[in-house]
Amino acid sequence: VKTLISAIDGVAPSSESRPSSAEELAETLRSSNDAGLAITPVGGGTQLALGNVPHRVDRLLHTTGLNRVVEYEPADLTVTVEAGMRFADLQANLAEHGQFLALDPTAEPEATIGGLIATNASGPLRLAYGTARDLVIGTRVANPDGTLTRAGGRVVKNVAGYDLNKLYVGSLGTLAVIVELSFKLAPIPPATASVVGQFDSFVDARAAVDDVLHSPLSPLAIELLAPGAAALAGMPSSNVLVFRVGGYPRAVERQVRDLTALVGRHGGQPIEASDAWDSVATMRQAANQRDVVLKAAAPLAESATLMTLLQEQLADLDPVVWVSAGNGVAYAACSAPTSVDRLVELRRRVAQVGTNASLVLQRCPVELKQHLDVWGDVGASLSLMRALKDKLDPRGTLNPGRYVGRL
């Protein structure tokens, strides 16, 4: 097998394999584990920038040979697929039945469903639908000892056994290799629309968001774009608030009416932009190509604080900053600073915004990465995480060094 992946953070793999079944994958994993080889599971290879610099990459284990739909019963609103299936292919398949998997991460066409789940990728729609942890109902994984194990199931409500689904989501392939996933699905809303407002200040925009969050209005997403992000989205270079609404046509009309009025009440100026939602997606995609991409999380009322902090601290690095304002999750994409101290200081400031506020470097040049943990300090819970890692992957075969605390 030959792929375009020459190295992960400068560490070159010495071999790779692309099994065509879960059993074959598990067997490859077992033999690698026995041989003391370090394994990096790879889907579409679109998110390899995430994580600390690996200690070793002896073998790339591709999941793209596992790309079948295992079971899809539209009337149950659930689907089971192999992990190496492309996310875009899955969505196309579901759309034929008026359904979708309610995740909208910034994903390249090659991105696989397994990769997106292993990295806990999410997007603006999380406000209404949650994230992978809320949508994954079952998993099948290959373990370093070669066993294939299931957790959860194919039904939407299930408390039998430990909810290991949650553990595998976002674990960056450090505990096991996901080979199959079951999801609960959502109907595609019959109608959708966007409401866009431009504001002179973050604070006014944030007040508008606060009003909406405490009202019965239920937008699918609320994105607040700082001027740099707005400009990149082809909108006026100011603070731009974008609401996405969906549902029955009459309810959508009502939300558009109410949100437009609310924008005005808070000193915002409504903008006519029928393609606003596509523009936001394009902006996210473009921002993701920058040298540095940061994700900051804080209690949701601190969304504006986060934005101001990112905007000010990164001001000389041509920053593109935006926030999922209903969730308190902000992103910044910028040029690389010359020193890692800048990022360390930014992280310290973000941490002060809330008890478990965090700053993750999702993408960052290797030279900077070498000097800090891209995930930050997870505190006292690290010992528990390490205990789990040691038990599930005792030889440290899976993605050594890349996860929190360099597990």
Add this chain to the structure above:
Amino acid sequence: MTDTLTPMAVASTSAIVDALRQLVPEDRLLWRDYDLMLYEYDGSIDKQRPAAVVFPLSTDEVSSIVKACTRLGAAYTARGAGTGLSGGAIPAQGGVLISLARMTRILELDVENLRAIVEPGVVNLRLGQAVAEFGLTYVPDPSSQKACTIGGNVGENSGGPHTLRYGVTTNHTLGLEVVLPTGDVVQVGGSALDTPGYDLVGLIVGSEGTLGIVTRIWVRLVPIAETVKTILAVFPSMDAASSAVAGLIARRIVPAAIEMMDNLTIRAIESRAPSGYPVEAEGVVLIEVDGLREEVDEQAEAVGEVCRENGALDVRLAKDDLERAKLWAGRKGAFAAIGRLTPDYYTVDGVVPRTKLPATLARVQEISRESGFRIANVFHAGDGNLHPLILWDADEAGAEERVIDAGAEIMRVCAAAGGSLSGEHGIGLEKKDLMPLIFSQDDVAQMLRIKNAVDASGLCNPGKMFPTAGRCLELFARRGRAVGW
């Protein structure tokens, strides 16, 4: 290397009581046999008396109790209100029962951030009432919500009628403070989302108190819906009723709640506290739609259409809040109403894919005929979560074994339909030996690795969830239908 369950060391009762006396005052410690009797059971069938019951008031006290138990080699089990239905709060191997019932403070109502921080002993309904004045609500609403605690809900990952659209406890729990089996206290998650690292909140919610003791919980609050409509659809058969439910999902209508009740349940409810259900109906479906006025109107219309297409005899919209409340009182009081028909009833909890509801309900009726027990059905149809209530009499010789067998048979049907052993009550003691119906030996071994990674001494709520070695095969062998690997 295969993980195994750590065998139990047995500490003497006097050593346990002496140790606990050093940690809490006498009025927060029970050890006389007479006092302990109340704590030997929960809402399930099993019983086991603890050596002592202790009532901590703080995280530090919980931590010191856990450390003392570990030092003594005494098992410990957390308990909330004891309303659980799978034996989660039963001290299966004796030892110390740690009651969180006196840690009842709502520590913070953070309206701005739509969060609350509560202690585990806060009663579910009380949290809902406390946030209502701010126009907010806490979604998970188990039928026992007047009594059950948020801590217990976290332990079992409880559901309720309104979790169909909005998710169960795990979807509304953002952070936990946990006393680990080492006695160490950690905070996982919190007010902010996306904490880096493994999702330990997700692992611990629903772990049935086997991975530590939760002492503080960060929950998500949501605004109360603008409009709510409750619809009662009356059907000539359960088959028609369940086809209507499948029809709703197939038409991509996901209401806030879809609850189904059969004739036995309807009659029980109407004879106890009339709620407006027609006693001659073979099945009724209670459907609630909520949201914006415009959305609710369209949904209600569509719901009516689907019900009529599937043979509904009547589709009735509650005309005001009073009528709505009455319809719900009937549903939430259904278990109590069944309790008046029979000396005992066994609540079974199983899940099937929603398209398999009609066939599964038909099989449940056959099991009722074969076993000779009456079975009432009252359940969360929208998520395919069945609750057959098996009516029985504990005083009748041999009945317990037969009623458990009937329950296991229903589980077998759910498993064969591609479903699960539990939608919201947990595995606990009740179903641990049925785990092979849906999980392989390797699947359970993986879960055991988690258990042993977190609870190396094996003292934290032992005897739950994991099949008893060797027992699975023999348990149902008497019916000639072994469960095992």
